[in-house]
Amino acid sequence: MKNEIAKANVSWLAVMIMLFGLLLLASHSNELLKQTVIGPGSSADLGMAADCRADELEEEQLSLEECQLMVSNVRIILSSSPRWYRSYQLTLSSLGVAATLFSLVIAFGLINRQSPALRLAILSTALLLIIDVAGFVAAVNTGPLLRAQYLWSLLLWICIHLCMLVAVIRFGQQGDMDS
Amino acid sequence: MSETRNPAKPESENLPRLVVLLHWLLAASVFFLFVSSWWMLSLPLPSEEFTYRELPFQLHKNIGITLFVAVITMTAMRVRSLLREASSSQGWLQRLAVADHILLYTLLMVCCLSGYMSSSYSGWTTTVWWLVDIPAWSAENDDLNILFSEAHLWSCWVLLGLLLLHIGAAIYHGIGNDGAIDKIFRLR
Numbered sequence: 001m002k003n004e005i006a007k008a009n010v011s012w013l014a015v016m017i018m019l020f021g022l023l024l025l026a027s028h029s030n031e032l033l034k035q036t037v038i039g040p041g042s043s044a045d046l047g048m049a050a051d052c053r054a055d056e057l058e059e060e061q062l063s064l065e066e067c068q069l070m071v072s073n074v075r076i077i078l079s080s081s082p083r084w085y086r087s088y089q090l091t092l093s094s095l096g097v098a099a100t101l102f103s104l105v106i107a108f109g110l111i112n113r114q115s116p117a118l119r120l121a122i123l124s125t126a127l128l129l130i131i132d133v134a135g136f137v138a139a140v141n142t143g144p145l146l147r148a149q150y151l152w153s154l155l156l157w158i159c160i161h162l163c164m165l166v167a168v169i170r171f172g173q174q175g176d177m178d179s
Numbered sequence: 180m181s182e183t184r185n186p187a188k189p190e191s192e193n194l195p196r197l198v199v200l201l202h203w204l205l206a207a208s209v210f211f212l213f214v215s216s217w218w219m220l221s222l223p224l225p226s227e228e229f230t231y232r233e234l235p236f237q238l239h240k241n242i243g244i245t246l247f248v249a250v251i252t253m254t255a256m257r258v259r260s261l262l263r264e265a266s267s268s269q270g271w272l273q274r275l276a277v278a279d280h281i282l283l284y285t286l287l288m289v290c291c292l293s294g295y296m297s298s299s300y301s302g303w304t305t306t307v308w309w310l311v312d313i314p315a316w317s318a319e320n321d322d323l324n325i326l327f328s329e330a331h332l333w334s335c336w337v338l339l340g341l342l343l344l345h346i347g348a349a350i351y352h353g354i355g356n357d358g359a360i361d362k363i364f365r366l367r
Contacts, residue, residue, distance in 0.1 A: 011360050015353035018203075019346060026210035030218055033235060043228040051226035059301075059325060060224065070223045074231065104203075111364035 017107040028096035044074035080143035118172045129161040247291035286338040297327035
């Protein structure tokens with residue numbers, strides 16, 4: 001009975017690691033794409049006016065004001081980012097993608113009952129938490145416009161990974177006691 | 180952890196390794212496509228000066244085309260077992276699970292095809308992974324572009340709803356530890 005509960009816990013944990021892992025993978029990959037596309041010295045940074053053709057506006061179902069604000073949106077990111085921020089985010093997102101892929105492999109290990117998987121799950125979840133905190137600290141040191149974009153979602157990820165870390169540690173302790 | 184299983188539970192039929200790998204590849208791709216598309220549509224409209232959308236849109240199309248091939252492969256591999264499950268399913272939960280899978284595969288195909296058709300009628304070229312040019316379906320046509328764009332948008336929203344149902348079911352089976360989850364994690 002006790003063994004069944006432990007197995008159910010591990011199955012549930014693997015599903016959670018997989019679900020949040022896939023969401024985080026999408027989030028880090030998108031951040032990587034974002035930082036690649038929006039760089040200093042690009043058209044929006046040079047103050048060029050938006051090109052809002054009527055046919056494009058109709059196609060995209062946008063108002064003229066929205067079209068102009070899309071350029072401002074890019075300028076917000078560029079003017080609110082300190083010089084170091086882009087390279088920092090590119091590195092952190094790449095690390096995030098690698099750490100998330102690692103955690104997905106661990107989820108497979110948990111279901112396949114591989115013995116070091118729980119210990120590795122502690123390591124991978126702790127790594128994800130550290131990356132979240134590093135992202136949060138960096139965002140705190142940017143301008144208020146970027147802080148408004150990043151801080152809330154990063155805080156949410158910190159809480160999710162903290163819950164997962166505590167769960168993995170607790171299940172690990174139960175597993176040690178059972179064996 | 181022990182290797183023994185509860186004898187009262189039926190041993191799950193293992194899925195082919197390729198189906199397991201394709202399932203997770205599809206899951207990662209679909210999440211990325213949703214997240215990146217919400218962001219990329221906030222980028223400035225394309226023009227000679229503003230080329231911000233170029234890379235994200237090409238990437239979106241490349242992943243979409245790859246995903247379409249993956250869904251076709253997966254459907255071909257699973258169609259017999261799904262039909263068998265559909266004919267033998269008894270409880271409403273089982274019937275819902277089969278319907279969810281069939282609808283998911285269908286909607287994934289509809290999303291990919293409507294996206295390709297919309298892109299085709301938009302006048303923009305598609306080069307798969309920057310290597311192979313995909314011929315456009317027809318010449319530029321704004322009305323058809325808008326029509327297929329709407330179909331793409333709405334089919335994706337329905338897909339997201341079904342995905343949430345699918346995730347809810349995965350959590351249900353994970354907590355129940357009934358062996359259903361193990362099938363999609365087994366690489367043996």
